[in-house]
Amino acid sequence: MISGLDDVIAAETMLSDVDGLNGRLIIAGHSLDALAGHTSYEAMLALLLGDFLEADVATITRHLAAARKEVHGYIEGVDAAILALSPIEGLRAMIARLPDGEDRDTAYRLLAAPAVFTPALLRLQQGLPVVAPSDTLGHAADMLAMLTGTAPTQAQVNALDTYLVTVSDHGLNASTFAARVVASTRAGVTSAILAALSALKGPLHGGAPGPVLDMLDAIGTPDRAEPWLAAELARGERLMGFGHRIYRVRDPRADALKNALRQLAEAGAVPADRLALAEAVERSALALLRQKKPDRALETNVEFYTALLLEALGLPREAFTCVFAAGRVGGWIGHAREQIDHGRLIRPQSKYIGPLAA
Numbered sequence: 001m002i003s004g005l006d007d008v009i010a011a012e013t014m015l016s017d018v019d020g021l022n023g024r025l026i027i028a029g030h031s032l033d034a035l036a037g038h039t040s041y042e043a044m045l046a047l048l049l050g051d052f053l054e055a056d057v058a059t060i061t062r063h064l065a066a067a068r069k070e071v072h073g074y075i076e077g078v079d080a081a082i083l084a085l086s087p088i089e090g091l092r093a094m095i096a097r098l099p100d101g102e103d104r105d106t107a108y109r110l111l112a113a114p115a116v117f118t119p120a121l122l123r124l125q126q127g128l129p130v131v132a133p134s135d136t137l138g139h140a141a142d143m144l145a146m147l148t149g150t151a152p153t154q155a156q157v158n159a160l161d162t163y164l165v166t167v168s169d170h171g172l173n174a175s176t177f178a179a180r181v182v183a184s185t186r187a188g189v190t191s192a193i194l195a196a197l198s199a200l201k202g203p204l205h206g207g208a209p210g211p212v213l214d215m216l217d218a219i220g221t222p223d224r225a226e227p228w229l230a231a232e233l234a235r236g237e238r239l240m241g242f243g244h245r246i247y248r249v250r251d252p253r254a255d256a257l258k259n260a261l262r263q264l265a266e267a268g269a270v271p272a273d274r275l276a277l278a279e280a281v282e283r284s285a286l287a288l289l290r291q292k293k294p295d296r297a298l299e300t301n302v303e304f305y306t307a308l309l310l311e312a313l314g315l316p317r318e319a320f321t322c323v324f325a326a327g328r329v330g331g332w333i334g335h336a337r338e339q340i341d342h343g344r345l346i347r348p349q350s351k352y353i354g355p356l357a358a
């Protein structure tokens with residue numbers, strides 16, 4: 001049966017390389033280790049999109065701040081129907097209101113949109129006033145300020161920058177493939193990003209980190225991890241935050257995010273028992289997965305420590321996928337551009353296996 005297109009190479013890219021056997025990730029020519037914790041999201045965008053945007057970090061920073069202000073204007077149009085949606089569906093509905101195009105202004109609006117719409121929708125859903133974007137803050141700091149209405153600490157800004165950079169691109173994952181398919185029809189980059197966002201939303205892709213926290217809450221204490229996880233696996237459930245199509249070893253992003261979480265913990269932003277519970281769950285899950293699936297390497301993926309990091313930053317779990325989109329949108333736009341500039345219409349074949357009328 002042809003199922004998940006495993007091992008099919010469907011694009012050439014300058015954006016990232018996922019080495020699943022050795023657990024190495026290269027983004028825009030740099031190893032994740034050199035980027036995560038050392039690079040702002042704006043600097044990451046300069047690496048991913050600098051040629052297309054024809055801009056350096058300072059110019060990108062300025063244009064992105066202006067774009068945050070521009071898309072903030074769309075908040076006025078938020079209605080009760082959008083507020084009744086989940087944050088990721090609300091974000092998708094808001095992005096659908098942005099004009100389509102293949103130009104730089106469209107790209108900046110799309111880069112700004114998740115960072116502006118996510119905090120605004122969350123605050124409106126709680127009956128709180130929306131916080132306008134700032135002229136002076138960087139992208140990560142502004143996103144946090146729009147969320148809480150107060151200035152974030154440097155440790156929080158560093159943690160969010162680390163997260164956004166870490167998830168900014170990852171080869172031809174499902175959402176990026178969706179973006180490239182739509183871009184290949186020349187429908188426009190807004191349409192491509194809407195397709196990508198829809199793919200990201202699923203629990204087997206970017207929808208996993210919310211359920212990771214549900215799992216930690218259901219387990220409650222480290223001693224309950226092993227029996228709880230064993231019962232889930234016996235019921236045929238998948239453990240969220242574990243397993244990956246490409247990685248056969250630990251996802252290098254798990255360590256980058258765990259480091260960022262440790263730094264937040266040192267700054268007093270993570271309760272010690274939360275970290276201890278997470279580590280106990282990770283240990284038990286890996287041991288059980290090895291026992292249950294000895295022939296299939298199932299390791300910790302990016303979503304496990306994403307959940308803990310975004311929780312420590314005060315984000316509600318329903319909005320984790322929106323924050324993922326705020327980072328991945330840079331990669332999606334890069335892939336859409338590559339497809340437009342160098343690709344053709346993507347149109348594979350299907351094999352008919354249905355009946356033939358006599």
Ligand SMILES: CC(=O)SCCNC(=O)CCNC(=O)[C@H](O)C(C)(C)COP(=O)(O)OP(=O)(O)OC[C@H]1O[C@@H](n2cnc3c(N)ncnc32)[C@H](O)[C@@H]1OP(=O)(O)O
Nearest residue numbers: 203204205206208238239240241242243244245296301303
């Ligand atoms: C940003 C990201 O997208 S990272 C991924 C986030 N998603 C998750 O964490 C959800 C949990 N993980 C999973 O569902 C999977 O590991 C995926 C979807 C990420 C990758 O799956 P695939 O490469 O398609 O592997 P596939 O679905 O073929 O699974 C292979 C086997 O391992 C099992 N398996 C895979 N992941 C898990 C898991 N997390 N828990 C338990 N069993 C698992 C499957 O049940 C399957 O068993 P079977 O052969 O007996 O049917």
Ligand SMILES: O=C([O-])CC(=O)C(=O)O
Nearest residue numbers: 170172173174245246302
């Ligand atoms: O690469 C994948 O299949 C999923 C993933 O980890 C990502 O998109 O970050």
